[in-house]
Amino acid sequence: MGGGIAQSLAIAGVPVQLADADAETTRTNHARLLREARVFEQNGLYPAGAADAVEANLHPRESLEDAVADVDWVEEAVPEIPDLKLDVLRQVDAAARADAIIGTNTSTIPVKVLSAAIGDKSRFLTVHFSNPAPFIPGVELVSGEHTDPAVVQAVEELLARMGRRSAQVADVPGFVLxxxxxxxxxxxxxxxxxxxxxxxxxxxxxxxxxxxxxxxxxxxxxxxxxxxxxxxxxxxxxxxxxxxxxxxxxxxxxxxxxxxxxxxxxxxxxxxxxxxxxxxxxxxxxxxxxxxxxxxxxxxxxxxxAGMAQLPQREGETPRPDGDVPDASGQTG
Structure with a gap:
């Protein structure tokens, strides 16, 4: 998800600083994103010049702290594990500029849960892209209780620059999508x-x-x-x-x-x-x-x-080698 978001920003002309779990992983994924952009352009999935834009605007950094130190917007896109996201967001909050917007790409976790990692909660919100990020146009924007409306407006403007359509939804588990x-x-x-x-x-x-x-x-x-x-x-x-x-x-x-x-x-x-x-x-x-x-x-x-997979059997069910699905009484038709 992070790579696709980064490519989309880069194609829109936005310089992007990349950081992954460690410097070597960052370099590996940076190289993958460059190769992938070339293939996408060759296959007509990206417009002409997109691969050059990705190469010009994606910059791998040695650490998370280095990547977020002087940017306007940070987008966290680590796996959907609350403790992991909280840990990464704490690092971002400590290293980013005081005026930087901090977004999370969580797909289900409320802002009020993850904002515990952020000191100034007015700059934090969910910016939820869908997979694959380069090709799905919709983005959910979820404000927390303390999110500054000016922050939401700034993100909306950047998303529009990326060719995305955003919808503002309330801070509940799972949001709308x-x-x-x-x-x-x-x-x-x-x-x-x-x-x-x-x-x-x-x-x-x-x-x-x-x-x-x-x-x-x-x-x-x-x-x-x-x-x-x-x-x-x-x-x-x-x-x-x-x-x-x-x-x-x-x-x-x-x-x-x-x-x-x-x-x-x-x-x-x-x-x-x-x-x-x-x-x-x-x-x-x-x-x-x-x-x-x-x-x-x-x-x-x-x-x-593809062929039909053999579904797991519930206790007491007879195996169904022919792939038939039992009705409510456990019988097959």
């Missing part, structure tokens, strides 16, 4: 455990249905286009089958009760006039058509062509 992503994975695994579908079939459903829409629209926009009243009725069916954990959210029922059913009557979570609705439908149809063209051009991914 992984709260949603982990819940989807948990429910997907429940579907497999219940024998509803195999992992491969779940992935097919996700990637070819609602996941097909997600590069263009988020869940609120998708619900608006489908009809919020339809979602309320759908939640009723789910509640009958799975109980209150899948009942309709109050936010949804309140919006529907107010007569806002989505794009079908001009307003749901978004307001759209008739002309905007026509533009939206035309954009949606073009976007989905282009997405299918791209998928056809790329062909199936290696994971789609």
């Amino acid at each position: 992984n709260r949603l992503q982990f819940v989807l994975l948990k429910e997907a695994m429940a579907v497999v455990e219940e024998g509803v579908a195999t992992p491969q079939d779940v992935d097919t459903v996700v990637s070819t249905t609602f996941g097909f829409r997600l590069p263009f629209f988020g869940p609120f926009a998708i619900a608006d286009m489908a009809g919020l009243d339809t979602y309320v009725r759908g939640f009723g069916t789910l509640q009958e089958g799975f109980g209150d954990r899948l009942s309709a959210p109050k936010l949804l029922t309140d919006v529907v009760d107010a007569g806002r059913h989505g794009t079908k009557n001009g307003g749901g979570f978004y307001d759209l006039g008739p002309e905007q609705l026509d533009e939206l439908i035309a954009y949606r149809d073009r976007a989905y058509h282009r997405m299918q063209q791209l998928l056809d051009e790329l062909g199936p991914s290696p994971i789609q062509q």
